[in-house]
Structure formats: structure tokens, C-alpha cells
Amino acid sequence: MIPAAFEYQRATSVDDALAKLAASNGSGKLLAGGHSLIPLMKLRLSEPQVLIDIGRIAELSGIRENEGTIEIGALTVHQAVATSALIREQCPVVAEAASSIGDPQVRNRGTLGGSLAHADPSADYPAAMIAAGAEVIVKGANGSRSITAENCFLDLFTVDIAPDEIVTSVRLSPSRASAYAKLHQRASHFAIVGVGATLDVSGGTIRSARVGLTGASSHALRLTKVEAALAGKPATVETIEAASRGVGADLEVVNADLHASEEYRRAMVDVFTKRALLAALARA
Numbered sequence: 001m002i003p004a005a006f007e008y009q010r011a012t013s014v015d016d017a018l019a020k021l022a023a024s025n026g027s028g029k030l031l032a033g034g035h036s037l038i039p040l041m042k043l044r045l046s047e048p049q050v051l052i053d054i055g056r057i058a059e060l061s062g063i064r065e066n067e068g069t070i071e072i073g074a075l076t077v078h079q080a081v082a083t084s085a086l087i088r089e090q091c092p093v094v095a096e097a098a099s100s101i102g103d104p105q106v107r108n109r110g111t112l113g114g115s116l117a118h119a120d121p122s123a124d125y126p127a128a129m130i131a132a133g134a135e136v137i138v139k140g141a142n143g144s145r146s147i148t149a150e151n152c153f154l155d156l157f158t159v160d161i162a163p164d165e166i167v168t169s170v171r172l173s174p175s176r177a178s179a180y181a182k183l184h185q186r187a188s189h190f191a192i193v194g195v196g197a198t199l200d201v202s203g204g205t206i207r208s209a210r211v212g213l214t215g216a217s218s219h220a221l222r223l224t225k226v227e228a229a230l231a232g233k234p235a236t237v238e239t240i241e242a243a244s245r246g247v248g249a250d251l252e253v254v255n256a257d258l259h260a261s262e263e264y265r266r267a268m269v270d271v272f273t274k275r276a277l278l279a280a281l282a283r284a
């Protein structure tokens with residue numbers, strides 16, 4: 001439980017952190033809330049030679065609204081997202097995912113950027129961000145770029161973010177008819193199955209839907225077949241029940257571990273897809 005020796009450096013700005021990352025020649029890692037990285041280091045599953053602490057970079061923290069777009073800084077802790085009146089009203093799927101993470105200690109230390117960059121297959125934010133149609137903003141030596149949430153998570157702990165890039169924020173448009181539903185692991189609260197859903201409903205018809213899944217597979221996914229089954233259909237419980245049926249059976253890769261067998265997870269995918277969609281419909 002004692003990490004390998006490392007050098008500690010504190011970054012004072014995003015550009016300073018990027019410079020320190022570049023100088024570490026691939027042996028450095030960013031430290032945000034430390035709630036994923038430090039356990040890995042203690043288990044010696046991660047052995048960075050340089051730890052670059054970004055935890056006090058003020059420009060990376062906070063929730064801002066600008067001309068209808070909401071921007072959440074990468075260092076914003078889960079508790080701040082969960083309790084933000086703006087996020088709760090405009091993007092309930094994101095606020096609900098944040099409030100379901102771990103326990104009070106984890107929610108007060110863990111950060112949005114750390115969660116997205118770490119990409120635990122059971123993390124809550126990825127599914128919520130896919131459902132919200134979020135863009136992940138990253139900065140590297142060549143400037144900033146944005147990645148859609150659905151294209152960000154590639155595989156187990158693997159993201160479309162280079163080791164020398166920093167997640168600076170997440171951008172969201174309002175998704176008021178949205179919700180997050182989760183079957184949590186009793187000890188850690190990580191998702192066995194977590195589903196984020198957003199509906200666009202008008203005139204009693206579902207115009208479009210966005211559904212994100214976490215916990216069930218190697219990485220968070222967009223459930224495009226469910227979305228297609230909802231689009232253009234009456235906004236009713238029956239439509240949602242029909243669209244949620246067999247979603248789990250249809251997934252290619254489903255995790256199995258001591259917390260839930262593959263068969264149980266597939267069954268729970270249907271249950272929690274339906275719950276998230278019904279909760280989103282109630283807000284439409």
C-alpha cells in the first residue's frame with residue numbers, strides 16, 4: 001500500500017501544467033482529486049515518476065453559463081455539480097449522476113475531469129455526459145480541441161485524450177427532460193448499471209432521444225438502437241417499455257464480476273434504461 005517514489009510538482013496554471021507534463025517526457029501524471037490515481041499508485045498499478053498537482057488551478061474550477069451554454073470546469077468537484085441549481089434545473093441527468101457518486105468524501109474531492117480522463121467502466125459521468133450530448137474540452141501543446149462525449153470513451157480506462165493533454169472543461173446545452181438511473185454497487189456506489197437519458201418531446205411525440213450506458217460494458221456507450229426505437233413515437237409509457245425491452249441482450253460485450261453476472265447485468269440494463277427514460281419523460 002506504499003506507492004513507488006515520485007517527484008511532486010504543483011502547477012500554477014493550465015499552461016504551466018502542460019509545460020510540466022511535456023518536461024516529464026511521458027513519466028508524469030496529473031493529480032486532481034486523487035481519488036482514483038492515489039489508490040492505483042498505492043497498489044503500484046500506476047507508477048508515475050512525476051506527479052503534477054493541478055488541484056489549485058483556479059481557472060479549471062467552477063460552473064458558468066454563457067449564451068445558453070453551460071461550462072463546467074474540469075476541477076469542479078462532484079458535490080458542486082450535484083448541488084448546482086443551474087445544473088439541476090437545466091441538465092438534471094448530470095446533477096443526478098454527480099449526486100449518485102460514492103460517498104460525501106468522494107464527492108467533495110473527486111473532480112469531473114479526473115472522472116472523465118480515468119474512464120472507469122463503472123463511472124457515472126460518462127453515461128450522463130453522453131445522454132446530455134456534452135463536449136469534452138481538452139488542451140495540449142497545439143491548443144484546445146473538443147471531443148463529443150460519445151466519442152471520448154474508447155475502451156477499458158481508455159479515452160481519446162492524449163497523455164500530454166489536459167481536460168479543461170465540459171460544455172453542455174440544456175437537457176431539461178433528462179434523468180439518470182443507476183443500480184449501484186453497495187460498497188463503493190460505482191454503477192453496476194447506470195443509464196442517462198434525454199428526451200426531446202413535442203406535441204405528444206418523442207422527436208429524438210439520447211441514451212448513455214455505463215457499468216455494463218468495457219466503456220460507456222451510446223444506445224443508438226434504443227434512441228431509434230423512440231424517435232417519432234408517441235411519448236407514452238408503452239413506447240418506453242417497448243424500446244427498453246431486450247437492450248441488454250443486444251449488447252456485444254457485457255461485464256461479469258463478483259458484483260453481478262453477465263446475465264444479471266443484461267437484465268438490469270433493460271430495467272434501468274426504462275427507469276431513466278420514464279423519469280426523463282416525466283420532465284418533458
Ligand SMILES: Cc1cc2nc3c(=O)[nH]c(=O)nc-3n(C[C@H](O)[C@H](O)[C@H](O)COP(=O)(O)OP(=O)(O)OC[C@H]3O[C@@H](n4cnc5c(N)ncnc54)[C@H](O)[C@@H]3O)c2cc1C
Nearest residue numbers: 032033034035036037102110111113114123124167189190
Ligand atoms: C471509495 C470510492 C468510491 C467511488 N465511487 C464512485 C462512484 O460511485 N461513481 C463514480 O463515477 N466514481 C466513483 N469513484 C471515483 C471518483 O469519482 C474519482 O474521484 C474520479 O473517478 C477521479 O477523479 P479525481 O479528481 O479524484 O482524479 P485523480 O484520481 O486525481 O485522477 C484520475 C486520472 O485522471 C487524470 N486526470 C485528472 N484530472 C485530469 C484532467 N483535468 N485532465 C486530464 N487528466 C486528468 C489523472 O492523471 C489520473 O490518471 C469512487 C472513488 C472512491 C475512492
